[in-house]
Amino acid sequence: MPSIPHSDILLLFRMSRMDIRKRYLGTLLGSAWAIISPLITTGLIYVVTIYGLKAGGAVGNASYVNWLISGMLAWFFVLEILSTGINAIVENSHLVTKIRFPLRLLVMVKVVSAMPIHILLMLILMLLMAVQGVGSFAYWLQLPYYFLCATILTLGINYLTSAAQVFTRDIGSVMGVILQALFWATPIFWRADLIANSKFGFLLYSPFAYIITGYRDSLFNGLPFWQRPVETVIFWITALFILFFGMLFFQRVRPHFADVL
Known part of the structure; x- marks a missing residue:
């Protein structure tokens, strides 16, 4: 992956902050929706699973509600990045014609802007778990590893989808179906x-599945990632291939963005 100049890093964080503000501009509750929305969705799934499907109960060392929330938070992080990253280039078409503007930052912005809410929600969950005496802090320290896994995977996918979306808007619909599946x-x-x-x-x-399971292994199961060698190797081969191919595809088609938009 090419290095990012210091000036571009500062620009990346400024644009990410603006992206968060723009997302909730004009809403009554503002950025609070970033917390309310996943809590409502998680609550609905919990009610349907427990009372509708009569499932639930303890899952290993975790109560079902803690187990469910941890998986949902990891999924919401991935979903937020992928669902917004598709339009990273299209919605910033005014920047495409600026020759000196590093367009790769537009893709990275969608990843970085999703991080603060995810980190806040995870900290709240870990605080509640600490109060309950659940989990081991030593294994919580590997959560940044799985956070990195999610970041690398979604960044690579966003390079692919955001570039393809410029040429055919069907990508958004196709990606929506894939995310549902x-x-x-x-x-x-x-x-x-x-x-x-x-x-x-x-x-x-x-x-x-590697990311979701990894979050739970860190929070509840006390299982280090190196004890999942097969899954770890498969994940990194897949994620790095997607990242490499995504960046290559993005760079190859980038000169044609201005012509299409």
Whole structure:
């Protein structure tokens, strides 16, 4: 990955701050929606799972509500980046014609602007867990590793989708369908052991399942990532390939952005 000049780093953080403000501009509750929305969604899924499907109960060392929230927060972080990153170039078409503007920053902005809310929500969850006496702080220290995993994976995907969206707006619709499928195919609100030995066990090797499971391993299970060697190797091969190919595709088609937009 090419290095980013210091001036570009400062610009990246300024643009990320502006992106957060713009997202909630004109709403009555402002940026509070960034917390309210995931809490409402998580609450609805919890009610449906517990009272509708009669599922739930303890999952390993965690109560179902803590287990569910941890997976949902990890998923919301990924979903926020991917759903907004698709339009990173299209919605900033006025910057495309500026020859000296580093367009790659527009993709990075969507990743960085999603970080503060995710970190805040995770800190709230860990505080509640600490009050309950759940989990081990020593294993919580590996959460930044899985945070990095999510960042690398989503950044690579955003390079691909944001560039492709310039040429065909169908990418947004296709990505919406894919994200819906991933939500149901990833062990977010269902236990991974239920399909581990079935014909659907391959779903547990997806990079998204690796991240979700990793968050829970760190928070509840006390399992270090190096004890998941197969999943770790598969994840990094997949994530780095997507990042490399995404950046390459972005750079190849970038000269044509201005012509299309």
